[in-house]
Amino acid sequence: MMTTESNLRRxxxxxxxAFWLALILFALAGLLVVRDLPAWMIAGVIAAGVAxxxxxxxxxxxxxxxxxxxxxxxxxxxxALAGVLAATGLASLPIYYLAFWVQTGPTAVPLAxxxxxxxxxxxxxxxxxxxxxxxKSVVFDLEKALADGYTLFYEGVEPVPGRPELTEWFNQTLRxxxxxxxxxxxxxxxxxxxxxxxxxxxxxxxxxAIHPAxxxxxxxxxxxxxTEYDRLLREDPAxxxxxxxxxxxxxxxxxxxxxxxxxxxxxxxxxxxxxxxGIICRGVLGMAISGALGAENNPTNxxxxxxxxxxxxxxxxxxxxxxxxxxxxxxxxPGFFAELQKLDPKFAIRxxxxxxxxxxxxxxxxxPAAVSGxxxxxxx
Numbered sequence: 001m002m003t004t005e006s007n008l009r010r011x012x013x014x015x016x017x018a019f020w021l022a023l024i025l026f027a028l029a030g031l032l033v034v035r036d037l038p039a040w041m042i043a044g045v046i047a048a049g050v051a052x053x054x055x056x057x058x059x060x061x062x063x064x065x066x067x068x069x070x071x072x073x074x075x076x077x078x079x080a081l082a083g084v085l086a087a088t089g090l091a092s093l094p095i096y097y098l099a100f101w102v103q104t105g106p107t108a109v110p111l112a113x114x115x116x117x118x119x120x121x122x123x124x125x126x127x128x129x130x131x132x133x134x135x136k137s138v139v140f141d142l143e144k145a146l147a148d149g150y151t152l153f154y155e156g157v158e159p160v161p162g163r164p165e166l167t168e169w170f171n172q173t174l175r176x177x178x179x180x181x182x183x184x185x186x187x188x189x190x191x192x193x194x195x196x197x198x199x200x201x202x203x204x205x206x207x208x209a210i211h212p213a214x215x216x217x218x219x220x221x222x223x224x225x226x227t228e229y230d231r232l233l234r235e236d237p238a239x240x241x242x243x244x245x246x247x248x249x250x251x252x253x254x255x256x257x258x259x260x261x262x263x264x265x266x267x268x269x270x271x272x273x274x275x276x277x278g279i280i281c282r283g284v285l286g287m288a289i290s291g292a293l294g295a296e297n298n299p300t301n302x303x304x305x306x307x308x309x310x311x312x313x314x315x316x317x318x319x320x321x322x323x324x325x326x327x328x329x330x331x332x333x334p335g336f337f338a339e340l341q342k343l344d345p346k347f348a349i350r351x352x353x354x355x356x357x358x359x360x361x362x363x364x365x366x367x368p369a370a371v372s373g374x375x376x377x378x379x380x
Contacts, residue, residue: 098283
């Protein structure tokens with residue numbers, strides 16, 4: 001009997017020791033994140049841990065309070081310590097999850113090769129803010145494509161000379177802000193610890209000057225977008241109603257700088273805090289791009305995405321070039337490919353792979369929506 005009780009005590013002691021060891025290791029992992037939080041957040045984590053420990057301590061105290069050998073103060077301290085250790089580890093989990101997502105989650109940035117038997121079209125899905133390695137890899141591929149005889153097609157809605165009001169209309173009506181688009185992307189890049197796309201295309205300017213015909217801005221201008229917008233307002237009551245609701249919401253929000261909160265969050269932060277903000281920003285951005293946050297129901301996509309997809313498909317179909325290399329926003333690929341097949345059903349995808357835009361370029365899991373649109377990812 002004594003031996004059995006002794007064995008049980010030893011077993012319980014070992015389990016208790018293992019529990020505390022695991023809890024300490026969990027807390028140490030969390031401390032790598034929590035130590036860089038602002039002081040008020042650290043205090044909040046400690047307070048939450050003590051509260052958690054108190055909640056777990058209460059039932060034990062109710063059972064043991066009449067036991068003269070029970071030291072309630074020491075017991076509460078142990079539970080409070082365990083609660084703080086657990087809270088420290090738990091507080092770090094969202095950061096670790098977002099960092100893990102960026103490294104391993106599916107990406108909606110495709111690199112696809114299309115062909116109809118006569119023309120070869122390479123579509124490199126782009127992201128306006130991404131890692132330096134991603135952009136360097138893209139520029140390397142573009143330079144190689146030029147050497148192989150490809151014509152490069154670029155994204156870029158063009159202003160109309162002498163009509164600055166059209167650019168203002170685009171910003172106010174379709175974007176919902178009067179802030180400069182490139183400046184906004186630069187702010188996002190700075191906040192997320194990433195780079196802005198246009199900063200890495202300068203190396204191609206020399207070839208643009210020598211061979212301008214091989215560098216095509218395959219996009220619409222603001223007047224064409226305004227014309228399509230006015231047509232939809234006249235002919236599509238659902239679109240008109242959705243835009244009216246969106247504009248009312250934007251007016252209520254004030255239409256200010258949507259990146260101002262990010263800039264304010266970065267102000268006065270330590271290097272460690274900037275790193276945490278960057279991880280959160282990259283994680284949320286990666287999840288949004290992959291469709292993990294759900295499809296965006298924005299009526300302006302009828303103009304910004306769908307209308308421009310049709311235009312890009314026409315550029316490809318009407319181009320005399322038999323080798324075309326496109327760099328365009330990744331979200332355009334499903335719609336562009338569908339529009340291209342309407343113009344020439346012979347076009348088919350010969351190869352496609354995923355490229356991770358916020359880490360080292362690599363072949364990764366490609367979200368179905370990146371190729372076939374949102375419906376594919378929802379299919380069983």
